[in-house]
Amino acid sequence: MAKVEIKVNGVRHARNVEDRTLLANFLREELGLTGTHVGCDTSQCGCCTVHVNGRAVKSCSMLAIQANGAEVLTIEGLAKNGKLHPVQRAFSECHGLQCGFCTPGMIMATVGLLKDQPNPTEEEIIHGLEGNLCRCTGYINIVKAVKRSAKLLRGGKR
Amino acid sequence: MYALNYVRPKSLAEAAKFLASHPEAKLLAGGMTLVPTLKQRLARHSHLVDIAQLRELRGIEVKDGKLAIGAATRHHDVAISAAVKKAIPALAELAGLIGDPQVRNLGTLGGSVANNDPAADYPAAVLGLSATVVTTKREIAADDFFRGMFATALEEGEIIKRIVFPVPKRAAYAKFHHPASGYAMAGVFVVVTAQGVRVAVTGAGPGVFRWKAAETALAKSLKPAALDGAALKVDDFNEDIHVDRAYRANLVRVMAKRAVAKLAARGR
Numbered sequence: 001m002a003k004v005e006i007k008v009n010g011v012r013h014a015r016n017v018e019d020r021t022l023l024a025n026f027l028r029e030e031l032g033l034t035g036t037h038v039g040c041d042t043s044q045c046g047c048c049t050v051h052v053n054g055r056a057v058k059s060c061s062m063l064a065i066q067a068n069g070a071e072v073l074t075i076e077g078l079a080k081n082g083k084l085h086p087v088q089r090a091f092s093e094c095h096g097l098q099c100g101f102c103t104p105g106m107i108m109a110t111v112g113l114l115k116d117q118p119n120p121t122e123e124e125i126i127h128g129l130e131g132n133l134c135r136c137t138g139y140i141n142i143v144k145a146v147k148r149s150a151k152l153l154r155g156g157k158r
Numbered sequence: 159m160y161a162l163n164y165v166r167p168k169s170l171a172e173a174a175k176f177l178a179s180h181p182e183a184k185l186l187a188g189g190m191t192l193v194p195t196l197k198q199r200l201a202r203h204s205h206l207v208d209i210a211q212l213r214e215l216r217g218i219e220v221k222d223g224k225l226a227i228g229a230a231t232r233h234h235d236v237a238i239s240a241a242v243k244k245a246i247p248a249l250a251e252l253a254g255l256i257g258d259p260q261v262r263n264l265g266t267l268g269g270s271v272a273n274n275d276p277a278a279d280y281p282a283a284v285l286g287l288s289a290t291v292v293t294t295k296r297e298i299a300a301d302d303f304f305r306g307m308f309a310t311a312l313e314e315g316e317i318i319k320r321i322v323f324p325v326p327k328r329a330a331y332a333k334f335h336h337p338a339s340g341y342a343m344a345g346v347f348v349v350v351t352a353q354g355v356r357v358a359v360t361g362a363g364p365g366v367f368r369w370k371a372a373e374t375a376l377a378k379s380l381k382p383a384a385l386d387g388a389a390l391k392v393d394d395f396n397e398d399i400h401v402d403r404a405y406r407a408n409l410v411r412v413m414a415k416r417a418v419a420k421l422a423a424r425g426r
């Protein structure tokens with residue numbers, strides 16, 4: 001057992017867990033943050049994407065204890081004061097989802113992508129979302145949503 | 159995953175000492191190969207020794223015509239590094255083609271090279287550029303380091319500290335990636351130095367290898383067409399559900415030509 005202390009969405013949490021506990025399970029089972037989804041559990045689909053110290057990672061492929069002392073941001077931490085984050089808003093407005101299972105991961109990956117490339121081309125969007133799979137949409141509206149997200153974020157509007 | 163214990167040593171010396179006294183322990187860097195392997199119970203280790211945060215293993219430095227990159231430097235940091243882009247742009251480009259952004263945010267140079275997956279990208283750069291693998295015990299030339307599928311010259315408890323790449327005149331990488339995994343179906347790294355031309359191939363055979371016939375052909379004429387007649391031994395090439403041997407051989411030739419064509423645009 002190990003004591004794992006992680007700041008999640010700005011709040012410090014400490015739990016005693018087995019060393020082999022995955023970060024995705026720590027978030028979902030220990031903290032009840034079930035917005036982080038587990039799709040494939042084999043590092044392929046990106047549904048479990050969260051940010052660790054500001055970088056997008058697949059939380060099914062990282063031990064919670066590897067993130068000991070780190071700051072983690074999950075989909076639950078994006079909205080502020082009851083207002084959706086611009087990327088969440090864009091996905092909703094552009095209908096960038098159908099069943100919604102991949103959406104938390106898509107949104108966390110998009111937030112990460114736009115940090116590195118605030119004004120991505122379509123090709124850069126596709127390359128930037130290579131770590132995320134969607135079984136429903138065919139990606140067209142996801143790419144649209146990312147373009148709209150970029151616009152909203154550049155405009156500085158919330 | 160089998161139960162295990164996680165340790166995070168404070169220094170490289172502490173990590174080496176821990177490994178020496180715990181034969182069942184395993185180094186953990188980005189975990190992008192090791193964690194999925196453990197999840198499938200394909201491996202079992204008493205301890206994971208996390209070296210990802212050791213400052214001694216981080217960093218990128220150009221000095222005396224050589225580019226040194228710390229073993230725990232993440233793919234993303236190599237891909238965006240101004241120093242790498244300036245010294246060996248093909249290396250930054252290669253790092254940016256590994257897997258996907260989430261993998262690049264955790265995976266490290268040392269982990270990739272130590273793992274020596276036959277379809278990994280970095281081994282092609284290390285071998286093509288004739289780099290030196292600097293470990294806690296010695297310095298190993300790339301030509302002696304890679305020993306076929308998942309095998310390297312590394313001994314038990316030996317830790318890669320950094321990899322030192324001589325800055326070439328020009329270099330280029332062309333990769334045909336598997337559309338699902340991102341790994342190379344064929345990847346070819348072509349390097350031009352004062353000594354001649356080197357061509358390293360990944361993804362096609364049981365491990366990264368130098369395509370010597372291509373090196374000879376390109377030394378005579380540095381043009382894509384020079385590769386048309388270059389002999390390629392394919393009997394040990396991988397055959398799988400994706401493609402057969404002949405197809406892979408063709409991919410290698412096409413990727414090599416693309417890399418040579420890119421060289422032309424990369425005058426230094």
Ligand SMILES: Cc1cc2nc3c(=O)[nH]c(=O)nc-3n(C[C@H](O)[C@H](O)[C@H](O)COP(=O)(O)OP(=O)(O)OC[C@H]3O[C@@H](n4cnc5c(N)ncnc54)[C@H](O)[C@@H]3O)c2cc1C
Pocket residue numbers: 043044184185186187188189190191192193194229230255256257258261264265266267268269270271272273275277278279280312316317318319339340341342
């Ligand atoms: C979805 C996905 C897609 C991928 N696509 C690609 C791809 O397209 N191309 C590609 O090249 N790779 C790809 N990878 C692999 C990725 O690049 C890994 O990051 C890399 O192979 C291993 O690096 P790591 O730092 O994650 O090492 P780990 O997984 O932590 O360790 C791997 C091995 O190296 C050992 N090790 C680690 N550091 C050292 C060191 N300093 N000295 C000695 N031994 C050490 C460990 O003990 C372990 O045996 C992919 C991985 C995933 C999950």
Ligand code: FES
Pocket residue numbers: 037038039040041042043044045046047048049058059060061
């Ligand atoms: S659940 Fe983590 S990548 Fe699919």
Ligand code: FES
Pocket residue numbers: 096097098099100101102103133134135136137
């Ligand atoms: S919306 Fe259903 S998987 Fe993407």
